[in-house]
Every structure is written in structure tokens, then in C-alpha cells.
Amino acid sequence: MTFIFISLGLWYGLFNSPPDYQQGETVRIMYVHVPAAWMAMMVYLSMTIMSIFALVWRHPLADILSKCSAPIGASFTLIALVTGSIWGKPTWGTWWVWDARLTSVFILFLIYMGHITLVRSFEDEYKGARAGAILTLIGAFNLPIIKFSVDWWNTLHQPASVIKLDGPAIHIDMMIPLILMALGFLFFYFSFLLINVQTELNNRKLKKLFIQSFSKKN
């Protein structure tokens, strides 16, 4: 699914959509940049929801899901930052500005990295996952700041043009590849999340088996 959507989206985005009348061909960076940025926030949102599940109802899988989402979310954030920087050079004339949206996404990246380090620093992975869930909830205040930063502070980054109350302000020919890429990234997240969770569970099982075999010997 991931493969189908991303390849379809790339084909549409690169060959079958019109260049922008102001930006020319560089607009095609959008088809990677925008879905990656959406996913960066989506992953954090899902991590927040999972963390609430983990802390309130102590669902055993929720904190594993939250823990395994963090590296994927961090990669999406990094992709969004890097592609945004590459896109910014020809259109804004600069690689980086300390604009509200850029800064808040950068903070999101730092929070992801802090989360990963914190979870890894526990010897007991059950505790590590719970600690990560607690940290996720404190970092969640950053999400609304990112979403509305372009509306609250009037700086270089353009305001939202797709997810708006009065419908998207973007032409349908650009909308199709954008949606395809977004779906592709979404399925990418799901598939990698499943792989990560599977690995995590297998690791835990292996540890148990190891301890069992050890105690049988003695």
C-alpha cells in the first residue's frame, strides 16, 4: 500500500501536475515537504493519545505504540525541516529563518530526540516506555503552537492553504498528488510502526525466553 501510494504520488507530483506560476518547478518539493510536516504532527498527536491510554487505563500495548512511534515521527520531522530548507533557498532566498513555524517544528524535533534518549536510558524497558509516555504529554503543548503559529505570528512561512475551514485554496491538479503522497506517508507510518512494535515484542519475548532457559539450567 505504502509503495503504491508513494509511487503514484511521486509520478503525479513530478510529471503530471502543473508548475506554479510564481515558483516554477520548485513547487514540487511541496509534495514531500507538506505530507512530511503533516505526518510529523500526526505522529506526535497519536503518541499523545497513546500516552493518555497508557497512563490512564494502563493499556499494555499503548506505551509500546507510543515508544515505537517516536523514531518515525523524528524522521518525518527531519524530512520536513530539510526539504523545507531546500525549498526555502530558491523561494525565500535563505536556508533558515527563525520564524515561528520553523522554530516550533525544530522544537518538536528536539522533543522527539529527547523522548528517544529518555526511553533508551532506562534499563527496564517497561519503565522506559511509561516515562516516555509522561514526557510525551508535557511536550504535547507544542502541537497547537505549531498548528497555529502561522496564524498567530505573521512571519515568513505561509499560512495553511489545504486544511482550512472554508475549503482548500489549492488547485485540484496539485491536490491529487498531495493527497496521494499524504496517504502514502500515512501507510508508511503504519507499516513501520507495525514492524517496530513487532520487533519490540519479539525482543521482550526473547528476553523472557533467555531468563527461562537460564533458570532451567540451574
Added chain:
Amino acid sequence: MKKFYRLILRDIHLVIKGSSDAGAALLFYLLAIIMFPLSSGTESTLLISIAGGAIWVAALFSSLLSLDRLFRSDFEDGSLEQLVLSGISLETIVISKCFAHWLTNGLPIVILSPILALIIGLDFSYWWILCLTLLLGTPSLTLIGATPAALSCAIGKGGVLTALIILPLMLPVLILGSGAITAEISGLGGFGHIYALAAILPLSLLAVPFLASKALRLGWE
């Protein structure tokens, strides 16, 4: 309520007796501010433009340093456990600890800052906005740092890792605080930033006691 006062008094006593690093953190605040004129030259025009930011950075690092041991010493010698066993809820303990930390770290910073602002060349007419931002910002710094500090008890080691986790969370406070001063100096009016800064305080006050006590309980599991 009586217990709450007792807890705060106990923590302040500990600070006065010198068994916590609050005094050292305050001294660090002074030193960090002096760094700025020494490292970036004594030209007054440059200093004026960075003065607000310099004071905010120093305040942030000072609270970061002292936060590392906010719960740890009590956690390690078992007195935190005794406090919980005595029937006080852990949330109350967290709030009182944060309040005591602010009284011994944040409040002195707020009081000292107008004098220090003079030293590094901030115009004296802006002292009120500096004090206002610090007054609103330092409690938020304490509260935001409390949960990672509690998590560091659960890990059993602190230091760089705690700082790594706390710093990104504190950045918005720093941006808003120093942004308010810069905006006021440039004539835009700093109240836009100050309102946002004031919004962080009740939000963190609402969320932090529960999250920090969750983190402390995780350490006892």
C-alpha cells in the same frame, strides 16, 4: 494547608542550611550574566540589544541547574517516601516543592534582575517589563522542569540527560520572555508576548502535579 506550609518551610530551611544547591544556582546566575559583557565586548550598543536575552538565558540555566536536584536528594535518602507514607498526597508535595524552588531560585532572580540589568546596560526604564516577564516566566520554568526532574529520579541518574529533556520544553518560555523585552524596546509593545507567557503558567500548574507524581511513582515501582 498547614502541612503545605510546613513542607515549604522545610525546603527553605534545607536551602538556608546549605544542603541543596539553590545558593550555588543563584551565584551561577550572577556569573552567567557577567559572562555576556566579558565575552561579547563591552560596547554598550551591542550589550543593550542582547541584555534582555542574556538575563533570560542566565535565569533559564540557573533554574535548570537547581532543578536537577529538585526531587533527587529527597528521593534518594527516602524522605520523599516517608512524606507520602505520612498521608500527604504526592501531588501536594510536588506543588510545595515547586513553590519552595521558586521562592529560593525564581524570586531572588526576579529581585536581582533590575540591578543586573543596569550592569549589562539595559535601559533603566525597561526594568518593569524585565521583572514582569521574569515574574511570570520563572514559575513556569520551575513547573516545566519538575516532571523531567522527577523522571530523572526514576532513571537514577541526572545531569546531561535531564538538561537535554528539559531544555526544548523550556525554549518557548525563553522565546516569549526575551521576545517581550525586545518588542518593548523596539517600540512594538511587549504585551502580546506577555499574555502568551501568562497563559503557560496556569496550564503547566494544571498538568504538572499529576505528571510529576506519575513520574515519581514510576521510580518507586
